[in-house]
Amino acid sequence: MDVLSDVIAIMRTGRPRSARVEWHAPWGQRFPSAHGSAGFHVILRGSCWLTPPDGGEVTELGVGDVIFFPHGHGYGLADSPATPLAEPPCDPLDDAALYAADSVGHARHTTPAITLCGGYQLDPARAHPLLHDLPDLIHLPARPGQRAELSATVELLAAEAERPRLGTDTLVPALLETLLHYILRAWFEESPEREVGAGWAAALADPAVSAALHAVHRExxxxxxxxxxxxxAGLSRAGFARRFTATVGQPPLAYLTWWRMTTAARLLRGTDLPLGQIAAKTGYTSEFAFAHAFKREYGTAPGRYRRLG
Incomplete structure (x- = not known):
């Protein structure tokens, strides 16, 4: 697997949620901060105004715009900057709250703005450093002829949400996973931080550092x-070590150990594999060496960590 796919597989937990909501003016809705989650909105019809997490300047959103809040910060949406935001907040991971918002919209008779909203549950204990580099808000404005894969995914999700059919319950979660990948791919590929030379956007854009990262994740x-x-990476030992540390933020072997322990934690909680097999899959020749490294990272023995899960 590549680095981004691995990161998403590690951090994602539970079932992603989404709903197609019709908003009839005047409307304003607050969405709360939620630790261990990430929320999104896609504008399918009409327009609305975004009040960002920091309460800064409002932004108008149009058809095809995607907004994503990777750290679960709260925000507001409204038909106008002057419209107050309704209370209580609507939790994107609460099916009842999402469908209640949608039912209110259907009860009115004005031309609605339509959004696809929802959220992903994340495991804070498995937060990859790549996520720390993401801003509080990712706004991907609609760009005709660009981000074709993202636009296609949005269209497929909108169609399934508007007209559920056989297989929708399976298709929607799969499409939501695809949407998350395309949102993060777009940000990393278009981020101005790629040019700075530090951080994960720069690391993934650097052919040498990226080659090393993919090798570690692959094996x-x-x-x-x-x-x-x-x-x-195709570099000298010293040159590679400096370049890796400058972009990723930690030395190569420190990152290797962290990733091995993160992988081990996932296997301990998500599989019934014996400790010896988990040790071998994460590069340790003995259970003793693996257990020692794991306890140093997590503060508890692997067996106890599995039982507490």
Whole structure:
């Protein structure tokens, strides 16, 4: 798997939620902060105004715009900057709240703004450092002829939400996962931070650092050394170590250990594999060495960590 796919697989938990909501003017809705979640809105018809998480300047959103809140900060949407936001807040991970909002819209008889809103549950214990680099708000304005995959996913989601049919209950979660990948891909590919030379946008854009990261994620069980990773990157050992640390924010072997332990934690909680097999899958030749490394990272033995899960 590539780095972004691995990160999403690690952090995502539970079932993503979404609903197609019709908003009839005048309307204003507050969406709360929610630790361990990420919320999104896609504008399908009409327009609305976004009040960002920091209470800063409002922004007009149009058809095809996507907004994403990776850290679960609260925000507001309204038909006009002057419209007050309704209370109580509407939780994008609460099916009842989403459908209640939609039923209110259907009870009125004005031309509505229509949005697809929802959220993803995230596991704070598995937060990858890549996520820390994301801003509080990602706004992807509609761009005709660009981001074709993202636009296609939005259209498919909108069609399933508007007219549920056989298979919708399976298709919608899969499309929501696809939407998340395309949102994050678009941000990393278009982020101005790619040019700064530091941070994960720069790391993934750097061919040498990216090659090393993909190698680690592809084969966490391989006995990596800085010299072997430098060869994967096509750089000298010293040059690679400096470049990796400057972009990723930690030395190569420190990141390798962190990723191995994160992978081990997922396997302990998500599978019944024996400890010996988990040790082997994460690059340890003995259960003792694996248990020692795991306890140093998580403060508890692997077996106890599994039982507490």
């Amino acid at each position: 966490p069980d391989r006995p990596w050394t800085v010299a072997i990773l430098a060869a994967e």
